[in-house]
Amino acid sequence: MADRTFLNWPFFEDRHKALAEELEHWASKNLAGIDHRNVDESCRCLVAELGAAGWTQHSGAGTGEVLDVRSLCLIRETLARHDGLADFAFAMQGLGTGAISLFGTLDQQEQWLPLTRSGQAIAGFALTEPQSGSDVANSTMTAVRDGNDYVLNGEKTWISNGGIADVYTLIARTGEAPGAKGLSAFVVPADLPGLEVVERLTTIAPHPLARLRFSDCRVPARALLGQPGAGFKIAMSVLDVFRSTVAAAALGFARRALDEALDRVSTRQVQGAPLFDLQMVQGHIADMALDVDAAALLTYRAAWAKDSGAARVTREAAMAKLFSTDQAQQVIDKAVQLHGGDGVRHGQKVEELYRDIRALRIYEGASDVQRVVIARQAMAAYLGGM
Structure with missing residues (x-):
């Protein structure tokens, strides 16, 4: 039995202790024998089950709310202890829509957060590029303003939930300035014309990962998160x-x-x-x-x-x-x-x-x-x- 005495540390409030105990009970009943062979289907099922049980409600925060990082950490620790794929499924709901929670407009939040927080939609965070892993400021994918749209061109790789996500938070170069100050963030639905999954990536631990290609992919200007140039x-x-x-x-x-x-x-x-x-x-x-x-x-x-x-x-x-x-x-x-x-x-x-x-x-x-x-x-x- 894993040590639980850390829940008595002064970092936590009573609500965190209750959350950890409730999730431990749920995970013990629901996370035994997860099938790691068909990761796409297992992740879809896990997101839906985590949503139905209310756990993915903690993955995002709407207008006037704040993300509670201690709750996020307790949930990830507990899920990871039971099953790594369950942790992944939960984590990506938060990471994929974190920018919407923190910087999204009311319309963006109302469109996507109820879906991702309930497990009805799967989220992804499209940041890494083939030539710029940790060096985000060197991103080369472009988003060019054209009337009421932005036109996306370039590739993203090692994208978690790539191929099964319903929506991506995307970082692309809009060119306001060189380097980090010329990047912007966008909310990109996965079914847009011009967005293609060109490669599924297999790793030593099973996760849905993919390389994405954007070819003259149009998103409306209202898909911009925050201000132009604020993507980094x-x-x-x-x-x-x-x-x-x-x-x-x-x-x-x-x-x-x-x-x-x-x-x-x-x-x-x-x-x-x-x-x-x-x-x-x-x-x-x-x-x-x-x-x-x-x-x-x-x-x-x-x-x-x-x-x-x-x-x-x-x-x-x-x-x-x-x-x-x-x-x-x-x-x-x-x-x-x-x-x-x-x-x-x-x-x-x-x-x-x-x-x-x-x-x-x-x-x-x-x-x-x-x-x-x-x-x-x-x-x-x-x-x-x-």
Whole structure:
């Protein structure tokens, strides 16, 4: 049974504790035996089920509401601990419409958020391009104003929910200025003429991913999110919120790995005694427990800071994502090692976790990018205090 004592930390209010307990009960009943072979169909079903149960209501916020990052993190941690694909399905509803929640007009919010928050529509976030992964400011896809429309041309790749999404938040170059200041954000329905899924991408952990091509794809000017030239700011603001939730998902994977390891070493016999009796094994378990708690502290500090009114939590979110994802990889690796040959056997939970965790150290800002962010934030704080 995963440790729940962290819910008593001062980061949380009673409503967060109630949310975590209710979701734990629901997940235990509904997330056993998810089919990971047909990811498209499984994701569609998961979004619908999460919506029907009310969980995707937390993925967005309408006019006058705010996103509660602690709730987002608790949901992602709990879902990830039960099933990685369930976490993915929930997470993309938030990331895909985060810009609409934060910057959308009333019409944009009323058109899309009731659908995505109820699980009736699937969302995607179209940011990455073939030549500009972490370097968002180098995006080359264009959006050219033509009368009452914008005409989109270019490609996006590694787009989560690509191929099954009903709507994408898209970042494209509108050219107000060079670099980051010349990007804008758009709400793009997936059924527009000129939007084509040209490649489905297969990875070590099953997720619906695709490369998208836009060829003279027209969107009305009212599809613009925020102001022209504000796309980079919008994208970074969305990541500022949701980067902490990636840390929470990694934390959920790590907690599950620790539970699986504790079960293994308490039941596996070596020379007539439990594997746990070996001092080296106890050392591994101690390191895993330490990493889990440290990751939880960093994750929920970042979420609490955002919910407490911080305009930006770039430093806190980067620290949480870097530490939680990197250390979750280590925790899971130790769990695999403690399982011996069974640890790399297909169908074992720790083998699944080993595949699930790796992408989290890359998407929404790779680990080395987070180090750059943290270093720059530290230097800026130092210079500002001089």
